[in-house]
Amino acid sequence: MSEDNPYYPTYGAALTDWAAKTPDQVALRYGERTTDYKTYDRHATQIANGLAAMGLKKGDRVAYFGKNSDRSVELAMGAARAGMVFIPIIWRLAPKEVEFILQDSGAGVLFVEPEFADQLPFDGNTILTDDSFDEWRDAQSDAAVTTAVDAHDGLLQLYTSGTTGLPKGVVLSHHNGTHFRPLMKQHNIYWYCADAGDTMIFAMPYGHIAGVGTALGAVLGGQELIIHREFDPAQLIADVEKYRVKWLFLVPAALGIMLAHPDAENADFSSVKGLTYGASPIPLDMLKEGVERLKCDFAQLYGLTETFGTVISLSPDDHKPENIQGREHVMKSAGKPMPGVEVRIMDEDLNALPAGQTGEVAIRSDAVMLGYWNRPEENDKAMIGDGWFRTGDAGMLDEEGYLYIQDRIKDMIITGGENVYPAQVESAVYGHPDIADIAVIGVPDDKWGEAVKAVVVAKPGSNLTEEDVIAYAKGQIAGFKCPKTVDFIDALPRNPSGKILRRELRAPYWEGKERAVN
Template identity: 60%
Template sequence: MTGKSELPATFGAALAHHARERPAQVALRHGDHVTDYATLDAHASQIANGLRALGLTKGDRIAYVGKNSDQAVELALGVARAGMVFVPVIWRLAPAEVDAILEDAAPGALFVEPAFAARAVAPEHVVAMGDDFAAWRDAQPDTMPDVAVDERDVVLQLYTSGTTGKPKGVMLTHANGIRSRANQIAAGVEWLLAEPGDAAILAMPYGHIGGVGVAFGAVNSGQELIVHAEYDAAQVIATVAEHRVKRLFLVPAAIGLLLAHPDAADADFSSILTLSYGASPIPLPLLQQAVERIGCGFVQVYGMTETWGSVVALPPEDHLPGREAKMTAAGKALPGVELRIQDEEGRVLPPGTIGEVAIRSPNNMAGYWARPEETARTLSADNWLRTGDAGLLDEEGYLFIQDRIKDMIITGAENVYPAEVESAIYSHPAVADVAVIGVPDPKWGEAVKAVVVLHAGAEADAAAIIAHARTRIAGFKCPKTVDFIAALPRNPSGKILRRALREPFWAGHERRVN
């Protein structure tokens, strides 16, 4: 195992290190296309030099719209080597949502798959992925670009919806993503650590930290990254068996789809040492089914985009029979991470008391792009990050998530804020008032539900409301069901009482997250 002092401080340096140590080892595998580490390193330098030839400089934003691909991974590493900031956009978003992100990020260049090329907002430089991208890349020199990149430099800007529905750019540095491995090696937390040459699968959407973050992490570890354009249970099952994948990350909804697939019955999962899962809570029966069928060590991870993903983990030993009381926990703080539970004023609460979960770690974001006030509300001067999750710490330091202080809904590991869904629905001419809540769903964890009040004399059914929303926001944000009532419950100041709307659907559940 590599010592902490020897580990590179930036992703560009990590790629160069592995290109020297294992030049012929497979770095990327996408369909029939295979790229070794020496070639990936050369491509990253070519891309960095190409961006500089466009007149772009350190700190400029470079956007990508498309699915997972080997070229998308090369692009991220080239941007990192150039000291620029990679902005991958979730391809499932509605066109207007993509354009809002591009307008906010103001990228110096946009790289886009042809299927997503029609944009109302586009920078001066637009490059189509595929043959055009390869030709542009290969016309550049593969010499190391003359730019100094520091671990404190921002390398990644991922967009999350805000409570007002406006997207926020989470700025993440090289250090945010690269230090965790060093800390885990130093602490001997080997159940999350991959070795050089181990195969990893990139199947989660690229615009999430569980997508592009996996790509960066694989290069940091010197792994072989097998890229799937999008999640397909049959493809994951086949890849695990063919390439003897040792460590796998899936969101709970993806685990459910995998176990339900006909190929899972006879699948060979014997190579898997650990399966990490996170991004949304997992129902205990699904977890127990997965443990029994896959038969590997399971690791629950908890974090958020603002912490470059995982900062808390529930290790394999807490997934064994007799540990059921801990299987509903998010886990314990990973090395280098501090946790506390605090009240609204930031005062620390004692063990067993429910409050807001706060995190301090090297993973904490640099802030929100061009939003200093929102940054100040989320990140304190001494680097404590408010998560918006309600939880408690027990006497042993296990974190249990109880509810969400903020109204965010997590459906299939996608974050949905009621405000943006309500805005889309409210523009329907028949709608007088609307509230959006998350309700339990056996497949997706939570499902989006709209509670609608119609104008007097107006008519609209659930199908019409949902169809209207689909013209304005991404499909995963649209309500799956719609209830119609005479009036929404509100407090004396007029605020919607979402908890009162949610309560009938969550009765009988220990937690108000699923």
């Protein structure tokens, strides 16, 4: 790799380099607080030494529960420098779900925002991320960390809902994330590798790879990260104007909310060079409105937690109105593989299929995870040898190499950028005393892409209502996983072995759609 586009084996190495090259440049901006690169570097070292002083060692787990902040970003970098594995937990999860993650991961310490502290059952070390966090951090040594951290050491452990109903920890290494930037620069994938000093807003949830991945990724290129506690369209619009922001990442639902906000009508978006989006394709009408309002490049990103995020991208050229004419079908694709990424479409026997045929999408890349934490059977299913990973998405490659996602083999629902597995919802709701049987499916939703629907068989003689089912679910699982609507039927369709035929349940809702996912 060139001197201008170095490969950093670890995120800590990247921070050290930028602290030396641009010590006074703003690295993190959160409200009125700013942190320059030399201070960011010192804070990461102090946090690493503070974690070690607690008795934690390389490879131990450091958990965080809260929203986005400069402190949470520093914490991730400090854990990385100590060779520990950082676990940002989605703050919208229900207490039972959080308790499972803390137990499953064996976290040695939990950092938590004060507003959530009373919700969490945790017997280990707990540190609040208010002003007391700064006092704790600043009391630690800033002597150089001596722990040797390797490119292939664990960096993140992100929990995704599993097909069995239990969350599973996706373990990602430093190299999974750091190897991409030099390749992107080499191939001029400019929308995925901002230049040094560029400003970008981080407003997506921290517990997702799109959140924590963005936060950590900014340090690879020496960017200025403007941190929003959560997505707020008014704040986003105001900060774009105030700080002349160049780069944005939003899910299409958030983009639609931003464009519909009154402040957007007369906003100055002239500084924005590019907007990337993911989780679902963008409706053509929204794209046209976005291009007209922002007058910037748009690019779609497709990826999974298991691939450290993006591995496929639909480029800005494929979004430009003059290039879309007569090629509207390309806008319905996820795009083409990024440099260093191979894609294969497989049949049920894991044989490669030719262009034009639908099968399971498999990915081979240095971005593919180390594996699922303590889930050997899940690893055996997903990691099929020779570096290939099964995504669980059904897709098709065309003759030009564009990937089209057609359906989900795993039954996963994506609603507003959040992943929901039916099995977890069914397991949580099945405990209602008036429910005899239940199936959960994803149905089309204009705002969120997909919405969670429960199809319920009520016990004879009960007076179960839609409101009863939804209220019960809210006491068991995170709100975004709860059914938004409920249908009642006499019996669920099942195959001879008793498996619920979800596709049969879903079919009426997706009739007339070109694909069975949004």
